[in-house]
Amino acid sequence: MAQPPQDQERKYSAASREEVFDEIDKEEKPPSLVKGSAVLSRTNSIVSTISNESGRDIKLRTMSWKKTAAVLFGEYVCLAIMSFPASFMALGMVGGIIATLGIGVITLYTSMTLWKFQMKHPECRDICDIGYKLFGNSRIAYELTTFGLLANNLMILGLHTSTGAKVFSTLTDSQQCNIIWAVVTMVICILLSLPRTLTQVSFQSVISAILMFTSVMLCMVFAGIEDEPAGYVEGTVVKASALAPPGTTFVAGFNAILNITYTFIGQICYPSFIAEMENPADFPKALYACTVAEFILFTVPGIVIYYYMGQYTVAPAFAGLQPLYKKIAFTMALPTIIVIGVIYANITAKYLFNRIYRNSHHRYSNTWQGWSMWVALIVIIWILGFIIGEAVPFFGDLLSLISSLFDSFFGLIFWGYAYLVLNKGNWFTTKKQTFWTILNILIIIIGIIVFGVGTYTSIQSILNDYAVGAVRYPFTCASSAI
Template sequence: MKKEASPDIHEVHEVGEIEEVQYDVPEIHLSAAAELDSTEPFQVYYHYAAIQRAREDALPKSPFSSLFDKYRKKKPEPEERSDESHSSSEGTFSPDCEKTVLDQIPGAKTELAVANMSLRTATWMSVFFLTTTDILGPSASPWAISQLGWFPGVMLFSVLGGAAVYTGWLIYRMFLKLDSPEFPMKTFGDLALRVYGKGFRWGVDVLQSLQLLCNVAVIILSNGQGLSQIYSPLCFSVWCIIFMLAGILLGQIRGLSNFSYIANAAIWMNLFVVFSTMGIAGTKPPNYVGGAKQNGLPNSTDPVRTRAIENVPFQTQLNAVMNIVYSYGGAMVFVEFLSEMRKPREFLKGMLSAQGVIFVCYLLYGLLVYAYQGQYTMNPANQGLGSYNWQTAVNVVSLVSALIGAGLYGNVGVKVVYITLLRRAMPFLPNLEIGLKGRITWGLMVFLFWALAFVLASAIPQFSALTSLVGAACILQFSYTFPPLMYMGLTIREEASKLDIVDMETRKVTKYDSWKTLARWKRGVLSRPWWVLVNFTLFLCSAATGILGIYSSVYSLVQAFDAPGAATVAFGCKSPVA
């Protein structure tokens, strides 16, 4: 569809900064299927994104936002503000107040802008709840530390946590620069498309779909193990099917903002599991048989011991590192969270709060369980409790919490697979969010997604090796490899294009010089050399770690299937744990 621009929009003088902008925004309607791979000059994305950020900044502030104002550049307040809007900025947010404030910005109430704002209902608290819902991070941290030892475990948790905060900030910055109602970003693939084009976007979409599918498969596997511990006479694969059916029912919830309510409950369940496991591990003996079986120990009669640095094979240590990566695997869905936020600038509050809770709780949990269970520490940790009664109680709570986490992954996974892959190939498919056809299609997609995850989980019933493979091949890339690579590319394009001429009326860019010339590359790279160097170095380190992690996890899977008497028969009834 042809898109018409407004001649009343002035030049964007700097990235993210606007001067004397006339907010006469054109109504541009994009088809999700037909326009999925369409691109515009990135200056156009910047232009409309700057206008959208100005709209959002004019809305009343959320409570406690003043605590974070001093850490970012202050935006000019509107010259005139009604008493109603002023009073609302000090307290609660109301629709009448929003209407009054938006009236002060010409063009902010166009059909497209209003529709965009009405669809975005999530707050920074929703981001906090959704990010900390993940069950895999805390459950894997004790086993990861048990394979590394005290010193490497603490060091890697801290380094990976700091890097995750940095890369999350990079995603946040790119979203603010590139998202607008005219050109909305819904998935990580949209971000990849606008930085490096269609080919990179295809790779990101396929990898994201695979990660979300594998996340659900891992959760099915872990809770199939937990259910088999609760009632062992029933076939292990049957327990996995039961958990799959429960996930299909929960997956009928379509909006992420609705998930935030039950995600709130999941956080408290996770904390209950964490603190209960720590308390029981400190007062009861570990699950000697299960720990020896899972970790390949020769016998289950040796006393518990811990070490500053564990003496285990390098491949096993890499598997442990990949399990730590699971703790900081939320970056993959950060764009989805941002796309549903009414005020994306507040994303940092939710992310920083969530990462802080994750770091403190997960690390303390891992250290304490390892201190009491040593080499018998299991993955997930709550299944390593020696007391059957307590093991059952914690498994039940963990089961419900994990179901919510799997529902979140399944929700995002269905959207990513359907929108970015299926509708791209078959544009005639209905919109998931509209009408009866959308509801029926959503239900069918949820069933197929969970069924495929069950097949994957039952085919590879080796929990630690599977989680490390997913962490190395998928989570590591979205959390640590892709963000610095994309921000580096965007920075180079920003600096190299400063001499280009942009015609916003026709959305055409006249380049001052070509990428085939050395001058353009020098201008792009050397304008901010340290910024480019830091991101490029982080990209190389993450890519190398990912390659090593894939090798070690595949090696461990082969060993697990070859081991005599190992309970790793695909679709078998024998549980992988005792």
């Protein structure tokens, strides 16, 4: 069985990857690996994935910072943007803006901490390796992080198969069994998930981001020009509130914050993105470009759509449009639903593939065995995602549950603790250092609160929805059209 990276560490401060390998070559090499060995050297881990890639069929470190930015755009310019107007309704316009900017700044800061940690430990190739190194080379931490990675990503795949079915049901107005549409979505996703490198997914991500941006723009325009939102009650006044409207419960308010958190936090994939970059030192360029776009794309639609739909705002916001407008805008979102699923499927399958073939040439060669295993993994994880998507058939509540269970760790707790590890011995040496130390302790505390309180509110919201009949039953043929 494959093992996490070895205990060796080195500051990854070189300006380019060539300098890094020159430095590595000067170091004493560990013993060679033997078949079945539990040892995996840092030198073999890095040099074998980059320095020797020129003679390999499948090259992993091929992403420029621009391609990395494209993949980030593909991950973040997503359907979850359409949950922001509903979050703004629950929190009020002012509360929604403050929550969006606050969570965005925290996410940017923790993402930079992640990058710094991985630069110090370049042998880390995914979030599981990070968990291993972060918690003192702990095998238990490695396996728990693995569980979190697989559970989080499979839930996201389930979200995308069920949402794809929702789109097809909405667009066709047919009486076709909803499960059939979910299967259609799954098959499309399987086919597009077959490329083994993220650089091949970057082109899909660009198209996805452009179409989703178009969909968001159309939704804002349609919300402004339609006579009244869907579900409008004759004689009522459509109004938006600066503050949380009367009657907003703690569960509704906290779930609104969790939905915003889910959309911002995607650090579970970052180590895999960085590991496939030509020059990981360029990652901040991609991160800053994406963050600026996030602030605009998350805040503006939240304000505009909530302003025009008022108390009739729902998640996703497309459901608040009149039928024709809804179909036009929703159509543009379908590729995004598929491509983001492809990104998470790639990360998940690649982790499993690397664990199975960590010391094998099948990882980098076009062998029958390697490709058979890759295809099998892709099919299996999408089938599992499909099962989860049909077993948990609700959108907003699933976002909240994912956010509380996993984003609390992979978006907050991990990186607050990573700062403490990186700066061990210097926590309170200066006033500036004391400030950053206290800030990161607060980030850890916030993560714990999100995990505990968030899990409670998410589950309670799910129970409430079932109690009032707001969601369909698992594995039902009933239409999920919005």
